[in-house]
Amino acid sequence: MIKAEELHAHLLDSRIAGEVATPREDNLSKYARFARRDPWVLLGLDPEGEWTQDEVLALMARRAGVSPDRNHRQGQDTIDPQLTIDALDAVAVVVARTAERGGSVLMGTGHPGQLIGFHSALGDALEAAGCAVLTPAHGRDFLMHSVHGERSCSLDYVQRVGVVRVYEGAPPSGVSPSAAVPAEGGAATRGELSDPVHTHSPQPVRIALAALAEAGQPRPDLLLGDHGWACGAGRLGVTSIGLADSNDPGVFVAEAEGMVAAAVPLDDGVRPDCYELLSAYVLQQAGMSR
Template structure:
């Protein structure tokens, strides 16, 4: 397992934290969209408070380490690696707690191209610890509004990780799935679990709408979030997301492997 200092250096070297690839302009635009309650940025969260742009910028500075100066309007965003490490510790501690009780979990991602391996390792470790890794609504259709209009996707599970596949995609697992911020997949999965009388997850693990959609419904959720995804950090501030880990969620998939080892070791789930 990487030491904490080694992981800190890895975060900076791979730009998972530090100066990340996310443009400052995009982050500021999405903070304004969130303040205007644009559902594309709320991703399933219904904020309890009226978050103005200034409040969001201040919060993101506290949670991620981005510049809280509104006059800083261009260049790359910055995530403080120390904040990432603190959040990873909290993330691992929640995994340890759910593993100790053997409670069921639901894992899903809107970033399968980058994060499938990270989540699949968590699914395998939690399953080995006795947790049920749920797969409700396998194969069901989900209608998601995109910039091209409403498109019908298929909810699939790959190595215990939920994702949606493009219309016309081949069999589940044949390609890594579609990128989406929508909360509709997690709502579909949770509704199917409830309708079947099966267990509901004690914890939802993921990103984007998977975390915010679950948290909004009162189910504990933890996940990863980039600096241009304020919804997860607002959810954490308002008590509906347990842990939001700030990092760049679009780097090479192998760059997340040291994080996987660190989290599983801290949670005593290393296999």
């Protein structure tokens, strides 16, 4: 039995919440860029509200626990561990509801080094409850646009969690979003695929959802993800939950505007094993512990 007090202490000890590593300067910079509608921080959203920088800061103070002081410009910032726990409780409600319906689930992450385990633990439990875990567009090639320019990528799944790999070396020529990786000889002719990379792009989830539509399959009943996966799916009407750091206001704006069912504030850059207690807590609260 994981008690809330135990989880609260773990969040502080691991620095998933409390005094987190994300600096105040980065938080404020991202809030200002969101207010300017910078596409690199919108995470695929087209916000309905105006969302000035002050409004974004006020939202993040309420939902993530950052300092609401406009004059706090530098140094340490915080995430309120109680807000993290409250959000995990909300995730548990959504997960339990999906399990009761036997709904389908799609998972994806832009932080593969840290968050794959959290998502896959929930996905495994949902499958055990009778849900289908989807992996659409597996191996689909696409061009991903980022602040680093255009990158030739492939959509992959690790533990059935969607991730992006980048072609290193000679990129594939004439890649289109609908082109698939050849069954044999692909790496030799296209360059080697990297390990899963960090990205906040909504392109991977859009490609996955498009593949389901192309196959005549319904959209998933639940998206378990973060950043561009959560916002991109939520923007298209898929029930989504999203993990997000204090410098990623898009997920919290999406929640405020009804596009994401639950936004979980946490530092997304700590050791992957630190998130195991969080997923165990969600499954406990959902009545799905094994």
